[in-house]
Structure formats: C-alpha cells, structure tokens
Amino acid sequence: MSETNQNDQLAIRMQGVTKIFGSDPRSALALLRSGKSKSEVQSQTNHVVGLDNVSLDVAKGQIFVVMGLSGSGKSTLIRHVNRLIEPTAGEIFVYGDDVLKMSLEQLRSYRRTKVAMVFQKFGLLPHRSVLDNVAYGLEVRGVDKAKRLDEAARWIEVVGLSGYENSKPRQLSGGQQQRVGLARALAMDTDIILMDEAFSALDPLIRSGMQDQLITLQKELNKTILFITHDFDEALKIGDRIAVLKDGALQQVGKPEDIVLKPANEHIEEFVREVNKARAIHVRSIMERGEFEPCDYTVPATARCEDVLPYFAEHQWVGVTDDGGHQVGRVTAKRVIGALARYTPGVG
Amino acid sequence: MFPELIDTRPLRRSIDEGLNWVVRNWGDGFEAAARPLLILLNAIEGLLVATPWWLIIGLLALIAWLATRRWQLPTVVAAALFLVGLMDLWRDAMSTMALMLAATITAIIVSIPVGVAMSRSFNVRRAMTPLLDLMQTLPSFVYLIPTVMIFGPGKIPALIATIVYAAPPLVRLTDLGLRSVDPAVMEASRAFGTNPTQRLFGVQIPLALPTILAGVNQTTMMALAMVVIASMIGAGGLGYQVLQGIGRLEVSRGLFAGLGIVVLAIVFDRITQAFGKQLQGKIGLSEQRA
Numbered sequence: 001m002s003e004t005n006q007n008d009q010l011a012i013r014m015q016g017v018t019k020i021f022g023s024d025p026r027s028a029l030a031l032l033r034s035g036k037s038k039s040e041v042q043s044q045t046n047h048v049v050g051l052d053n054v055s056l057d058v059a060k061g062q063i064f065v066v067m068g069l070s071g072s073g074k075s076t077l078i079r080h081v082n083r084l085i086e087p088t089a090g091e092i093f094v095y096g097d098d099v100l101k102m103s104l105e106q107l108r109s110y111r112r113t114k115v116a117m118v119f120q121k122f123g124l125l126p127h128r129s130v131l132d133n134v135a136y137g138l139e140v141r142g143v144d145k146a147k148r149l150d151e152a153a154r155w156i157e158v159v160g161l162s163g164y165e166n167s168k169p170r171q172l173s174g175g176q177q178q179r180v181g182l183a184r185a186l187a188m189d190t191d192i193i194l195m196d197e198a199f200s201a202l203d204p205l206i207r208s209g210m211q212d213q214l215i216t217l218q219k220e221l222n223k224t225i226l227f228i229t230h231d232f233d234e235a236l237k238i239g240d241r242i243a244v245l246k247d248g249a250l251q252q253v254g255k256p257e258d259i260v261l262k263p264a265n266e267h268i269e270e271f272v273r274e275v276n277k278a279r280a281i282h283v284r285s286i287m288e289r290g291e292f293e294p295c296d297y298t299v300p301a302t303a304r305c306e307d308v309l310p311y312f313a314e315h316q317w318v319g320v321t322d323d324g325g326h327q328v329g330r331v332t333a334k335r336v337i338g339a340l341a342r343y344t345p346g347v348g
Numbered sequence: 349m350f351p352e353l354i355d356t357r358p359l360r361r362s363i364d365e366g367l368n369w370v371v372r373n374w375g376d377g378f379e380a381a382a383r384p385l386l387i388l389l390n391a392i393e394g395l396l397v398a399t400p401w402w403l404i405i406g407l408l409a410l411i412a413w414l415a416t417r418r419w420q421l422p423t424v425v426a427a428a429l430f431l432v433g434l435m436d437l438w439r440d441a442m443s444t445m446a447l448m449l450a451a452t453i454t455a456i457i458v459s460i461p462v463g464v465a466m467s468r469s470f471n472v473r474r475a476m477t478p479l480l481d482l483m484q485t486l487p488s489f490v491y492l493i494p495t496v497m498i499f500g501p502g503k504i505p506a507l508i509a510t511i512v513y514a515a516p517p518l519v520r521l522t523d524l525g526l527r528s529v530d531p532a533v534m535e536a537s538r539a540f541g542t543n544p545t546q547r548l549f550g551v552q553i554p555l556a557l558p559t560i561l562a563g564v565n566q567t568t569m570m571a572l573a574m575v576v577i578a579s580m581i582g583a584g585g586l587g588y589q590v591l592q593g594i595g596r597l598e599v600s601r602g603l604f605a606g607l608g609i610v611v612l613a614i615v616f617d618r619i620t621q622a623f624g625k626q627l628q629g630k631i632g633l634s635e636q637r638a
Binding site (some may be wrong): 082084107108109110111112113115116117119121122123124125126127136137140141168188194 | 543
C-alpha cells in the first residue's frame with residue numbers, strides 16, 4: 001500500500017481481523033484458514049463468517065468509507081474499532097494502542113475519550129431532552145454539569161437544532177434525530193468518529209444535506225471519520241478513501257476514482273455501472289498532463305466531470321489548473337466520454 | 349389404579365415432622381425476622397385509620413388527578429370511596445388497604461432487585477422461572493398452613509401469603525421490561541463507555557418503568573384478590589366481612605364487603621394504570637418516526 005511511510009499518521013489500523021459468529025469460532029476459523037469459503041464454513045459448522053481477514057489502514061483526518069451490501073459485514077467491521085464486537089482473530093490499533101489488549105476499565109475509558117459513534121437507528125435516549133442527549137457522552141465521562149450543558153448547547157447550534165434543546169427525541173423528524181446523534185458524537189470531541197450507516201434511514205434530500213454538512217464539518221474539525229454505507233453514490237460523494245466489502249472480505253481499497261475507473265472485480269463493476277460517473281470522476285484523473293496553449297476556460301483539478309461538461313458545447317479544450325491557478329493540463333470531450341463510457345484498466 | 353411403586357408414607361411423615369421441628373426450634377426466630385413486616389403493616393394501618401376519611405378521599409382524588417390531569421378519574425375515585433363509607437365499611441376498607449399497600453411495598457422492595465438479577469443472568473432466570481410458576485399456581489392454602497404453623501394465626505402469615513401470591517408478576521415484568529429495552533439504545537450507551545450500573549440506572553430502568561409499573565398494577569390487583577383468604581387467618585378487613593357474610597348466610601353483608609373490595613381494586617387499578625400511561629407518553633414509542 002502506498003501509505004506505509006505514513007505509519008505515524010494512521011488513526012486506525014486493522015490487521016487480519018476475522019470474526020466468526022457461533023458457539024465454537026476457533027474450529028470454524030481453522031476451517032476458514034484451510035481455504036474453505038464462507039458458505040462452505042457455514043454449511044459445515046453452522047458458523048457465520050462476519051469478517052474474513054480484513055486489513056485496513058485509516059489515515060488521520062480522512063473520511064474513510066466502507067461500502068458493502070447488507071450482510072457484507074460492514075457493520076460488524078465498524079463495531080470492532082470500539083470493540084462492541086470482539087474479533088475471533090486479528091489485531092486492531094488506534095493511534096498505536098492495541099485495542100484488544102485493553103482491560104474492561106481501559107476499554108471504557110477509551111470509548112469515553114477516543115472514539116465517538118453515530119448509529120443508523122440513532123440510539124438516542126428517549127426519556128431525555130435533546131440537550132441531555134447531546135451531553136450524554138460528556139456525562140458518562142464525568143464532565144461537570146454546567147460545562148457539559150454548555151458544550152452540548154454549542155454543538156446543537158453547529159448542527160442547526162437551536163431551539164430544540166428541550167424537545168424530546170420523539171418530537172423530532174428522522175433527520176433532526178440524526179443531527180442529535182451527530183451532535184452527541186461531536187460533543188465528545190474525539191479524534192475518531194465512527195458512523196454506522198448514519199444517513200441510511202433518512203430521506204434522499206435530507207441525506208444529501210447531511211452529507212454536505214458532514215464534509216464541511218470534517219474540513220473544519222479535521223476528524224478521522226470511519227463511515228459505513230451501502231450506498232455507492234454516498235461513498236463517492238463523501239469518501240477520501242473507499243473500501244469495498246463483500247462477504248466479509250475486502251474487495252478493493254482506494255480513492256473514489258480508482259474504484260470507478262479501475263474496479264478490481266465484477267462485483268465492484270456492478271456498483272460502478274449504477275453510479276453517476278460524471279460526479280465520481282475528477283478531471284485531474286483523466287486530464288492530459290503537460291504544457292498546452294492556455295485554454296479559454298479552465299477548471300480546478302478537483303472539479304468533477306459533470307462540472308466541465310457544459311463547456312464542451314462551445315469549446316474543444318478545457319484547461320485544468322492547480323491550486324495556484326497555473327494550467328497543468330487539459331481535458332477534451334473525447335476523454336470525458338471515454339472515461340464515462342468504458343472502464344478498461346489504463347484509462348487516465 | 350396406579351401401582352404403589354414406593355411407600356411415600358415415611359417421606360410424608362418426615363416432611364411433617366421436619367416442619368414441626370422447625371416450628372418448635374426456629375419459630376421464634378422466624379417471628380422475629382418477620383417483625384419488620386408487622387411493624388410496616390401496623391404503621392400503615394394506624395396511619396390510615398387515624399387520618400380523617402375526607403382527607404383520605406381528598407388525597408386519593410388528588411393522586412388520581414396527578415396521574416391523569418383530568419377531572420373524570422378523581423370524581424370516580426371520590427364517589428366510589430364515598431360509597432364505601434356509606435356502606436359502613438370504612439374501617440374495614442382501611443385495614444384491607446393497609447394490607448394491600450404493605451404487601452405491594454414489600455413486593456416492590458423484593459421483586460425489583462430479583463427482576464434485575466434475572467434480566468442480567470441467564471442462570472438466575474432459569475432458576476427463578478419455575479419458582480415463580482410455583483408461587484403463582486400452588487394453591488395458596490398449601491403454603492398458608494405451614495406459614496400459620498410457624499407464625500401463628502394473625503397478620504404476619506396473611507401478609508406473607510399475600511406477598512407470595514402478588515410478587516411474581518412484578519418480578520416477571522421487571523425482568524421483561526429491562527430485557528426489552530431497545531437494543532440500539534443499549535448499544536449506543538455501551539459505545540459511549542458506560543459501565544453496567546450506569547446503563548441500568550441511566551437507560552434500562554427509566555425505559556422499563558412503564559412495564560415495571562404495569563407489574564406494580566398487577567401486584568396491587570393480586571394482593572386485593574387475596575384479602576378473603578388472608579382474612580381466614582386473621583387479617584381482618586373487608587375479607588373478614590365477606591367470610592362472616594358467608595358463615596352467617598347474610599348475603600347482604602358479603603355483597604357489600606365484596607363491592608368494597610371491587611371499589612378498592614378499581615381505584616388502585618385506574619390510578620396505577622394512569623401513571624403508567626403518563627410515563628409511556630413521556631418516553632415510549634420514541635423512535636417510530638425514523
């Protein structure tokens with residue numbers, strides 16, 4: 001992997017994590033190690049393979065998305081990071097600390113201070129007000145009342161729920177409830193936030209708004225976010241890196257473009273086929289690099305294909321500029337069409 | 349006829365002799381151990397009898413109002429209790445209410461910790477379930493007689509028999525309520541680093557409270573159902589009036605006292621149910637709107 005030299009930058013490191021559900025996971029593990037497939041193990045021993053030898057490196061300050069269909073083990077994976085689920089085999093490090101070696105007391109203190117979590121079903125305390133829900137994590141940590149309520153009020157404002165402090169969760173819509181869940185996690189001020197299908201239960205429009213807000217917040221706060229989703233579009237939109245999980249095994253890990261342009265196998269190609277590629281592919285990954293005559297129109301390298309499409313109505317070339325505004329390359333309509341239409345390895 | 353495979357007479361004799369031995373040697377000890385129960389019962393009864401009737405009616409109507417925030421239930425409660433007074437049953441009704449309250453309070457103190465233990469340990473649940481079944485199905489006379497032998501006739505065995513009969517639903521509903529707390533909420537609480545005690549008091553008990561209150565409601569009802577049997581061994585109160593009515597073939601006496609019991613049942617049933625509903629409104633069904 002290209003990030004081996006950035007080991008000190010790693011927030012989360014999972015090594016060969018395997019999880020088998022059942023009464024005697026050890027024997028099933030031996031079977032799995034001997035090369036049997038997930039379904040063979042299940043039919044022979046009645047044990048379910050949740051995760052199969054998953055190794056992941058999540059760098060500090062990025063949104064890392066784990067994408068997979070239901071039953072792919074993605075929710076199991078995220079619960080290993082704060083050890084809500086114990087792995088059958090493997091190692092998990094968070095900022096270099098071995099999560100699996102922690103005693104129960106250490107584990108609780110780790111959960112109170114290092115990782116916060118947002119849940120698909122919100123997991124709010126229905127008998128408490130919004131304010132007390134957001135302050136919950138700090139309360140568990142032992143922060144005194146005035147201070148935690150102050151903090152909570154501040155985060156309620158950040159997620160845009162001012163005025164709802166004294167409402168009960170049931171009085172809020174789904175989107176608002178998830179904002180409470182997000183504020184509760186943010187109020188913990190942990191470096192790592194785990195988000196388990198956090199937006200999956202929301203309506204498309206509200207979901208899109210929450211995604212934008214998450215991206216903005218992440219840029220401001222520079223958190224490390226491990227985000228689980230079954231929605232490939234969502235993964236492409238918010239992910240700095242994406243890992244695709246199927247049957248508990250990793251299929252591909254890479255930047256969103258890598259996955260769209262060079263899907264590692266048929267399973268991923270199926271996802272790619274359904275996705276809005278014009279939004280997923282950045283112009284920088286398909287441009288011709290080099291010195292060209294300055295073009296009439298330029299876009300930044302972070303622009304997406306859909307951003308340059310309108311220019312092709314009148315222009316053959318569109319320039320691509322770096323952060324400093326210097327033209328570093330150009331794209332043609334042909335190149336964009338090539339990228340959007342076919343996915344042979346080697347494009348770009 | 350079923351063949352006599354073993355002779356059970358020695359076994360039965362030893363059970364009987366064992367009980368006699370217990371009564372002879374430990375009877376005083378048991379009586380001393382049960383004294384707090386008697387003190388509790390007498391204190392409640394003394395308080396209820398010493399309080400003027402209009403104050404009791406007023407207080408219960410106020411509680412009913414607090415539970416519903418409407419005027420209907422307080423009116424029904426006041427009218428029903430007034431009727432008890434009219435039927436010349438006030439003193440007896442207070443005895444019966446005292447027995448019911450003492451049994452319910454004791455049952456709450458004992459049952460909730462047991463229910464908590466059951467909800468947390470599969471083994472405790474497996475051990476307790478048949479015992480609770482036994483307490484609910486064994487005819488009460490079967491354990492009434494040994495209790496009377498140990499404590500002598502009077503209020504203590506009556507109270508104990510009432511508790512044995514009335515406590516199981518509260519234990520069961522406490523266990524059920526704690527275990528059926530939304531697992532998503534429990535997991536979220538765990539993810540924030542709570543320990544089991546914080547989860548019990550901060551999440552489980554508040555969310556299970558409506559179910560636990562339903563258990564309290566059941567306990568009060570079952571305690572009232574025991575008053576006639578309890579009066580056979582010296583509990584007094586409305587149950588005793590029913591017994592006398594039967595004994596003297598005075599249908600009217602039995603009927604009035606029976607109606608008195610019904611009135612108490614309705615009053616306490618409606619009040620506890622209303623509190624349960626109020627609580628459920630505060631917390632229940634919260635995550636349906638996702």
